[in-house]
Amino acid sequence: MSASTDSLSDVIKRHGLDARKALGQHFLLDPAITGRIAALAGSLDGRHIIEVGPGPGGLTRSLLATPAVSVTAVEVDTRAVAVISELAQSHPARLRVIEADALKEDLSSLTPAPRQIIANLPYNVATPMLIGWLHQGKAWERLTLMFQLEVAERICATPGSTHYGRLAVISQWCADCAVVMKLPPGAFSPPPAVWSAVVSIIPKAEQPSPALFKAMEQVTAAAFGQRRKMLRGALKSVGGEKLLATTGIDGTRRAETLSIEEFDLLAKAHLNR
Known part of the structure; x- marks a missing residue:
């Protein structure tokens, strides 16, 4: 038997691959679910995943069942690397395994375009990973990512809603974002304490420059850092009085009422001041 023919439960037992909280691990073992996630990424014909x-x-098995040209698996857990390396022996031309911390790697350098990321992300590092990939918007055709449901709602939140904040502004400024699947805790082994959701993130054709992206990070950090404050007070650290005058945005408003377009104006004004 091998990692490609064993049941996932058998593979986990054979390699001692118990999920570790420190690594944010919650495994998806149902092939029907992993197959649906792979399908949510659209046609993978000619794509590098x-x-x-x-x-x-x-999920790796389900991705290999698609017409994708290649699948590159990036894993920090040595135990899981051994499992995926076994799987790669059955798919030597299509599956590559890299033992590395994805937070520290430039993933866009690993495969040619068109490339996508499809992943059940470790929950403890999912948000910083996403921000890093949004920085590289032009590198990705699409991201199909599993998050805790609350994080997914924060990514896709609209102005004025409870979850609207920095993550929503930056994500939707760079990409079209939508929750495309929700999963209960029982879908995972071990079950997390909360529901999870898959978010489809498709980078927009026009992407901000690195300098403008940094300006947006600074503006949103200031604006949402003190949510109860009016903008004229919250934005003081980034020269808010001038930014508000330049953009014509009312300084008595609060950050959660501003649209993505208004934040874009503020970020550009901050960059050019």
Whole structure:
């Protein structure tokens, strides 16, 4: 038997691959679910896929069942690397395994375009990973990513809603974002304490420059850092009085009422002041 023919439960037992809280691991073992996630990424014909945190390889198997040209699995857990390396022996031309911390790697350098990331992300590092990939918007055709449901709602939140904040502004400024699947805790092994959701993130054709992206990070950090303050007070650290005068935005408003377009104006004004 091998990692490509064993049941995932058998693979986990054979390699001692118990999920570790420190690594934010919650494994998806149901092939029907992993197959649906792979399908949510659209046609993968001719695409190069990067999977972060493959664990025992449930989603990896489903990705290999698509017409994708290649799948590159990036895994920090040595135990999981051994599992996926076994799987790679059955797919030597299409599956590559890289033992590395995805937070520290430039994943866009691992495969040619068109490339996508499809992953059940480790929950403890999912948000910083996403921000890093949004920085590289032009590198990705699409991101299909599993998050805790609350994080997914923060990514896709609209102005004035409870979850609207920095993550929503930056994500939707760079990409079209939508929750495309929700999963209960029982879908995972071990079950997390909360529901999870898959978010489809498709980078927009026009992407901000690195300098403008940094300006947006600074503006949103100031604006949402003190949510109860009016903008004229919250934005003081980034020269808010001038920014508000330049953009014509009312300084008595609060950050959660501003649209993505208004934040874009503020970021550009901050960059050019």
